[in-house]
Amino acid sequence: MIVAKQKKVNEVIDMLGDDFNSLLIVGCGTCVTVSLAGGEREVNSLAEILRTYYANNNRDVKIETETVKRQCDFEYIDQLENLIKENDIILSLACGIGVQHIVERHQDKIVLPGLNTSFYGATLKIGEWSERCIGCGECVLDQYFGICPIARCSKQLLNGPCGGSQNGSCEVDPDIDCAWELIYDRAVKLDKLEDLINYEPPKNWEVYRDGGPRTLIDQEYHEDRKE
């Protein structure tokens, strides 16, 4: 899922500025709810925090809240049409995709991000997530026994560790597991160490961002666009 973190509330206040009278905070009920950053609970708490702030600073601001299932589908954004129109500023607590999707539907509105979108990750325990994939466009997990050297090796090395790994930790930060140690351990466990000896040529980065923003078209739904 997409893991995100709420922006600091003082930053949100600065971002909102003084030039508005009404605000709609929109939560997203999927990824960022699970990562405890932008679900209904966070939307309601943030609304209360801002109300407290404005009330204690003698400012009269109307704040409304709503949480939709996903902000990355127009069908859900359209459910908010009237609410969005009625408010001066929209603060989206979705990932950056959600923010931009609201913008796409409401060109005349100021839409602000309430979260810092962080990465694609997995929950390790409550309140703790870790990056596992960067969406490189051509998955190589089969060659590395299920541990991604692109997302989890700080240097994205494909042919073994650098010289800096120590006691299982990455030299960039001892809190990061060395991906290559993990890969090695898995290889030993599966008795496939010799598979790692083959030289792995550089990855095809064209399918990643390096080829510009990507669009994916499922031919099944687009007969007319068949090559």
Next chain:
Amino acid sequence: MLDIIYIGDQIKSPKLNTLCIKPEALIEFEGEIGNFKLQVKDDDKKLKDLKTKYIVINIDAVRENNLEDTLNLDLDLDQLDPNQDIIIIQDYEQISPAVINKEALNKAIEIKNKLSEKEVYFLYRSMRFIDDNDSLFEEARQKGIIFLQYEMGNLEFIDKDKVKYERDGLTSELQGQILTTPLLKPDQRLKRIIRLLNIESNGNEYIQSTNIYLQPSLTGKRGVYSLAGARGPNAYSEYEFEKEFTLNEIKSNLDNFEPLTENKRVVDDKKCILCYTCYRVCPHGAVQEDKENDAMKINELACYGCDGCISHCPASAISIQEKTEQKASNNLLKVLMCENSADTAYKKIDKGSFKDLDIEKIPCASSIKKEDIFKFLRKKDSRLLILGCFEDSCKHITGDGRGNRITNEIRDTLKKLDLNHNRVIFERLSPRMEEDLNGFLLKWKEGESS
């Protein structure tokens, strides 16, 4: 329907309908007290479903050899060389639990009985006088076993059969066959059981930490008990008592368990996004996935009503059925009191000076919600005091910590907003601290913050 399933070792419990399974046989687990459903894989790899009213986890701790090249407590006396002295070393690196102390004393006596003309040295850091250890100690001394107390820095292994011992400036070398007491470690299979049953474990991977509110063998999950090494090495000294307690409690409860809380906590299956936060938060393992409804469900009989799940659900999907709405008050001074500590203490004090405070009883400090607190703080000059339990005395195991964490987040936010963060304060109390409570409240009312 069985009365008890033992995970680990069976305990004789006549009149009860019981069964024993190996820890590794458990595949799936669901249900609540009175109706646990277990899927187990038997020895011929066949799956079968079992139903039981209670579960007792009775798994021994694992013994690990302390030092290579030394003898163990479970040695056969014939292994000993009759021409050499014996050096028994207890508490090396780690203080041994009483059960090991007892075994070591017994072994020392046995050895001395057999090799009476040889010296038996017993080096220890701490004697654990539990059970009949003191009479064993006495007996051993009368038999002529030499007891020497050491500290970690004062004992050195020089050879396979030689140690250097130093005390009060005197150094002596002892030579003989060295026997060290084993280390007790949690059985690795416990981890899986803890995860499958969703029960709390302490940092050492034994089931449950010390908590003065819980009878020793209770796990925090209603209907599930743990005994012996599953609870940690010190549980062995209390084993007979805890076994008795557990079986008696089960016998007296059979067919007679009622919800612990009047108001049901319900999950709205349209709002639940199956994020599992409630499952991870619930200190009583009362939350499970409801596969039919694609949402979580809260087991009524297992729920203690602490409301931790409600304050943590990111989708606001959990609510209390039939909760009477609290009427808003205009009071600027509000106190939230955990009913297990502060509120119990509050009952014992003279309330004369506090009539003007808005005091609300809450089931657990972890039930506080940021949203509600900020709603209250909107009133200028309003102040809130949250009173939770001391660590280790929280009836909901981890509630105090979670309550404290939420409070800290709120204080942090207030700082970022340039508002006075001391408007929200968290303090810990025990039910017996009525005098401290009185003091807290008076001081806080006056506007002094700690």
